[in-house]
Every structure is written in C-alpha cells, then in structure tokens.
Amino acid sequence: MKNYKNKGNKPTKTGFGEGVLAAAGKNPNVVGIGVDITKSVSMDLFADAFPDRFISIGIAEQNAVGVSAGLALSGKVPVFATYAVFSALRTTDFIRVSVCYNNLHVIIGGAHAGISVGPDGATHQALEDIAIMRSLPRMTVLSPADATQAKMITEMAINELSGPVYIRFGREAVPDFTDEKQKLEIGKGQLLKSGNDLSLVATGHMVWEALQAAELLAASGIDARVINLHTIKPVDEDILIRAAKETGMIVTVEEHQVTGGMGSAVAEVVSQNHPARMKILGMPDRFGESGRPEELMEKYGFTAKHIYNETLKLLKK
Amino acid sequence: MKTINITRLKKTALNIRRNTLISLAEAGSGHTGASLGLADVFTVLYFSVLNHDPKNPQHPERDRVVLSVGHVAPGWYATLAESGYIPQEELMSLRKLGSRLQGHPATDHGLPGLESSSGSLGQGLSVAVGMALADKMDGKNRKTFCIMGDGEMQEGSVWEAAMSASHHKLQNLVAIVDRNFLQIDGETGDVMSLTPLSKKWRSFGWDVRMCDGNSIEDLLHTFDTLLYENHPSIIIAKTLMGKGVKSIENDYLWHGRPPGREELEGFLEELGYDE
Numbered sequence: 386m387k388n389y390k391n392k393g394n395k396p397t398k399t400g401f402g403e404g405v406l407a408a409a410g411k412n413p414n415v416v417g418i419g420v421d422i423t424k425s426v427s428m429d430l431f432a433d434a435f436p437d438r439f440i441s442i443g444i445a446e447q448n449a450v451g452v453s454a455g456l457a458l459s460g461k462v463p464v465f466a467t468y469a470v471f472s473a474l475r476t477t478d479f480i481r482v483s484v485c486y487n488n489l490h491v492i493i494g495g496a497h498a499g500i501s502v503g504p505d506g507a508t509h510q511a512l513e514d515i516a517i518m519r520s521l522p523r524m525t526v527l528s529p530a531d532a533t534q535a536k537m538i539t540e541m542a543i544n545e546l547s548g549p550v551y552i553r554f555g556r557e558a559v560p561d562f563t564d565e566k567q568k569l570e571i572g573k574g575q576l577l578k579s580g581n582d583l584s585l586v587a588t589g590h591m592v593w594e595a596l597q598a599a600e601l602l603a604a605s606g607i608d609a610r611v612i613n614l615h616t617i618k619p620v621d622e623d624i625l626i627r628a629a630k631e632t633g634m635i636v637t638v639e640e641h642q643v644t645g646g647m648g649s650a651v652a653e654v655v656s657q658n659h660p661a662r663m664k665i666l667g668m669p670d671r672f673g674e675s676g677r678p679e680e681l682m683e684k685y686g687f688t689a690k691h692i693y694n695e696t697l698k699l700l701k702k
Numbered sequence: 703m704k705t706i707n708i709t710r711l712k713k714t715a716l717n718i719r720r721n722t723l724i725s726l727a728e729a730g731s732g733h734t735g736a737s738l739g740l741a742d743v744f745t746v747l748y749f750s751v752l753n754h755d756p757k758n759p760q761h762p763e764r765d766r767v768v769l770s771v772g773h774v775a776p777g778w779y780a781t782l783a784e785s786g787y788i789p790q791e792e793l794m795s796l797r798k799l800g801s802r803l804q805g806h807p808a809t810d811h812g813l814p815g816l817e818s819s820s821g822s823l824g825q826g827l828s829v830a831v832g833m834a835l836a837d838k839m840d841g842k843n844r845k846t847f848c849i850m851g852d853g854e855m856q857e858g859s860v861w862e863a864a865m866s867a868s869h870h871k872l873q874n875l876v877a878i879v880d881r882n883f884l885q886i887d888g889e890t891g892d893v894m895s896l897t898p899l900s901k902k903w904r905s906f907g908w909d910v911r912m913c914d915g916n917s918i919e920d921l922l923h924t925f926d927t928l929l930y931e932n933h934p935s936i937i938i939a940k941t942l943m944g945k946g947v948k949s950i951e952n953d954y955l956w957h958g959r960p961p962g963r964e965e966l967e968g969f970l971e972e973l974g975y976d977e
C-alpha cells in the first residue's frame with residue numbers, strides 16, 4: 386500500500402486562495418468579487434496582488450452573483466467566494482438563472498464547508514451545498530481533499546474549464562498529503578489505494594480520514610479500496626462502477642448531509658449500473674452546533690474510527 | 703425634422719403594440735399589460751437612444767440592454783422584430799415548443815439581441831452592474847440599460863444592486879422603471895408601498911429623472927438630457943398598464959393574461975391605425 390504522508394496541516398481555503406492567485410497571474414481576465422470576508426476566504430492573496438481587478442460588493446451575496454454574471458457576459462472570469470452557506474445557499478436562484486441558465490464561466494467558492502467550521506455553529510456550517518449545487522444544470526461541483534489539491538483544482542477550474550463551477554473548501558488546517566507532481570484530472574476520481582474487499586469513497590476533509598480508516602481495516606485483515614471523489618459533478622461513473630463490480634460494497638464519506646450529497650451522487654450511478662451494497666456516511670438530516678472542530682467531528686462521526694466501525698457493521702450484515 | 707421623427711416613432715410604437723397583441727393571442731398565454739405599457743419606452747430606446755446594429759447583434763461596441771422585467775417579453779420581442787433582430791413572422795412562435803421566443807427571455811435559445819436570461823425578478827440590475835463595471839475596467843465607452851418593473855423594486859436585491867452601482871460610480875449605467883403602480887395582486891401601494899420611489903433612488907446615489915413613459919416626446923427629452931456623469935441614472939417612467947387598448951388600460955387583471963382570439967380584433971380596433 387502506498388503511504389500518504391502529511392506534509393503538514395493546511396486549510397483547503399489557503400489552497401483555494403493560492404489557486405486563484407496562480408490562475409490570475411496567467412489570465413488577465415480573472416477578476417475577484419469580495420463580500421466583506423475577503424481574508425477569511427483567502428481572497429486577500431488575489432486582492433493584494435491585483436487590486437485593480439478586485440471588486441468589493443459588500444455584504445450582498447445575491448448582488449455579487451448577479452454582478453459576476455454581468456462581468457462574465459463581458460468576457461471576465463469572475464471568482465466569487467464567501468462562506469458556502471452564503472455563496473451557494475443564500476444565492477441559489479441568482480446562480481440558477483443568471484449564471485447557470487446563461488451558461489457563464491463564473492467560479493463560486495464555498496468556504497467554511499462542513500461541520501469542522503466549529504464554534505461559529507450551525508448557521509455557518511454548510512452541510513447542504515453539494516446537494517443544491519449539483520442539482521443545477523451545467524454546474525461543475527468540486528471538493529478537493531487537501532490544500533495542494535485545492536490549489537491545483539482551483540487553478541484548473543478557472544483557466545481550463547468553461548461554464549459555472551462550484552468549489553467547496555474548509556476552514557480548518559487539515560493534513561496536506563497530495564504530491565504537487567501528482568496528476569489530477571477534473572471529472573476523474575482519484576484512486577488513492579487499491580483493494581478488493583470494499584470501497585471507501587470520500588470527498589473533501591473526509592478523504593484523509595478514509596485513508597486512516599483503510600489502515601485500521603487493513604490491521605483487521607480487510608483490504609479497502611480508497612477513492613477520492615474531488616469532482617462530484619460530473620461524476621466519474623467508470624471508477625464507481627468498477628468499484629461496485631470489483632469490491633461489491635461501497636461506503637461513502639462526506640462532511641455534508643446524507644441527503645443529496647456526494648453519497649447520493651454515487652448511489653445514483655451504482656444503483657443504475659451495478660447495484661452494490663452501500664452505506665452513506667454524513668450528517669443524518671440535522672443541524673450542527675458549536676464546539677471545537679475535533680469535538681464536533683468526533684460527536685457526529687466524521688472520523689476514521691467511525692468509518693471503520695460503520696464499515697465493519699456493514700460487512701457483518 | 704424632429705416632427706417627422708416623432709411621427710415615425712409613434713408609428714413604430716403602434717406596430718409594436720399591434721404585433722404584441724397578435725402574438726399574445728396566438729400564444730394563448732403571456733403578459734399583455736406591461737408589454738403594451740412599455741411600448742413607447744422600447745421604441746425610444748431602440749429607435750433613438752441605443753447605439754446598436756441589429757444586423758450585427760454581437761458588435762463589441764454596442765450598447766447593451768438587460769430586460770430585468772422578463773415577463774414583458776412579448777412587447778420586447780415585437781420591438782426586436784421591428785428593429786430587425788428577428789423576422790416579424792417569428793413573433794407567431796411566441797411561447798411555442800422549440801421557439802427562440804421563450805415565455806421569458808433565454809440566451810439558451812439563440813435569440814439575437816438578448817444579453818442575459820431573465821424572468822426571475824430582481825436579478826437584472828445586478829447583471830447590468832457587472833456589465834457596466836466590466837466596461838469601466840476595460841475603458842469602453844458604451845452604455846448599459848436595465849429595464850425593471852415597479853413591483854420588482856420590492857425585491858431586496860434591487861437595492862443591493864442600486865447601492866453597488868453608485869458606490870462604483872457607474873455613470874455608464876441607466877435604469878428604467880416601468881412605473882405603472884400595478885402588480886399581479888393589485889396596486890403597488892396596497893401590495894407593498896414603494897413611495898417615495900424617486901427619493902429612495904436619489905438617496906441611493908442615483909441621478910433620478912421622472913417622465914411620462916407613454917409620451918415619445920417626453921421620453922426623447924429625458925434620455926437626451928441624461929448627464930452620464932459620476933452617478934448611475936434612473937428614469938422613472940410613468941406608464942399605463944395596457945396603454946393603447948382603452949378597455950383594459952390600468953386594469954391589473956391584465957398583467958398576465960393574453961387577449962382571447964375573439965377579443966383581438968376589438969383590441970386592434972381600439973389601438974387604432976396609422977393615419
């Protein structure tokens with residue numbers, strides 16, 4: 386088994402900011418839209434480097450999306466980022482009509498995704514954004530696993546994709562394990578570990594936990610495959626169908642509601658192509674709460690240990 | 703010269719109203735009231751104000767129009783046809799399967815002259831702000847016009863956009879409000895008061911003009927005297943819903959219904975003919 390080494394903890398939001406900066410350096414059409422929490426979503430890297438291309442809109446997310454659409458209609462490549470609860474949820478109809486229906490290349494960053502936001506509590510913990518964003522026609526939905534991936538994926542999304550893009554990232558510093566020379570392809574799942582007893586499919590912060598869970602399983606003699614689904618839409622059907630065929634069992638893990646998220650996307654593919662036993666791990670239709678990130682991850686089961694236990698239960702069924 | 707011009711514009715407005723009614727009767731659904739009410743605004747905008755070329759709708763220097771109040775599509779499509787963006791016959795495809803003339807304007811269907819899809823109220827001004835910002839960043843001299851309904855001003859996002867337009871000193875942006883004092887449920891004053899509307903816009907940093915939106919002369923004068931300096935501009939154009947068809951004028955029940963086939967001849971009669 387390949388060993389993934391943590392190069393040091395780093396928030397995926399920092400990777401996002403670095404990706405925007407890198408993309409903007411190569412593409413003069415990239416503009417940034419700020420809605421007051423610029424530094425908190427790492428857009429300060431861009432704003433400091435390109436002040437003339439940074440547009441402050443204030444605390445007005447709907448307007449920010451409409452303005453982004455107008456900029457995109459004029460040949461700009463707008464990057465609009467704020468907390469995911471605001472960028473994806475407060476603005477949904479603006480994204481649907483002005484961005485998606487117009488088929489515009491607007492990059493929407495969803496920061497503070499998941500319960501690991503911690504003490505700010507449930508209002509700020511986006512656990513529904515994947516479900517909403519992936520239901521919009523034309524939207525690409527990305528959820529990088531660590532800071533290095535976030536940087537690579539953000540830069541690719543800005544300068545290589547077309548159409549609307551949603552990129553989800555978190556607040557907490559999490560293990561950064563991706564090798565910068567690693568090839569990542571948007572739309573392709575990343576096979577992190579081979580294995581034939583079952584498949585763990587994870588996204589975002591949960592990828593590292595899934596890797597740790599696979600080690601716990603290995604110690605119990607269970608050979609788990611681990612797949613990083615950094616692209617939730619368009620979903621990589623091939624890698625999922627192969628996982629269903631070859632391992633017969635899939636456990637999905639995400640920092641998101643069980644309803645409509647990445648696990649649902651996987652189930653849509655698996656159930657219609659090669660039905661396999663599945664367990665969707667995530668938030669069971671409830672809100673989060675305040676607490677230290679690690680306390681919340683523990684309480685709500687977003688840990689390697691929980692993945693391990695749930696997998697064993699499924700195997701015994 | 704000016705007199706001839708005005709006569710011609712009035713004839714254009716009449717044609718737009720006639721074709722609006724005919725296409726709505728054919729469609730069997732759609733929004734008659736404000737389509738008729740805005741015909742004079744459309745006429746002055748498309749035949750006197752805009753720097754545009756219907757034969758080259760993507761011209762990089764064109765002025766741009768965002769029709770935020772998307773449900774007035776029938777009147778606006780008739781204006782596009784009158785301008786030469788689309789063939790007149792195409793108006794008969796309004797709201798039909800496969801048509802470029804969707805119930806609410808959609809870029810998806812390849813309609814020339816359309817900059818942005820609309821139909822969900824309260825989004826167009828934000829889009830127009832983005833366009834005007836881009837032009838300002840790029841040093842382009844053209845203008846962006848955004849047409850809104852008065853009921854639409856009840857959407858909070860309109861005021862987010864209004865604030866941002868003056869903050870960014872978008873002197874290249876002109877909003878036009880169809881002030882007919884009506885909306886689906888009745889009078890705007892009963893549904894949700896908008897007054898004092900001009901004071902609201904002025905306090906948001908806009909250069910505000912009031913005019914008779916059913917007077918070609920007044921509209922021409924108002925557009926002519928816009929300053930395009932330091933501030934975005936807004937024209938609050940007082941109109942009559944259903945203007946031109948006396949029997950339905952100012953009747954909010956005509957917001958969202960089309961003339962029946964049996965009503966069409968009478969309505970066209972009421973509109974009158976070109977002398």
Ligand SMILES: [Mg+2]
Pocket residue numbers: 851852853880881882883884885
């Ligand atoms: Mg009205």
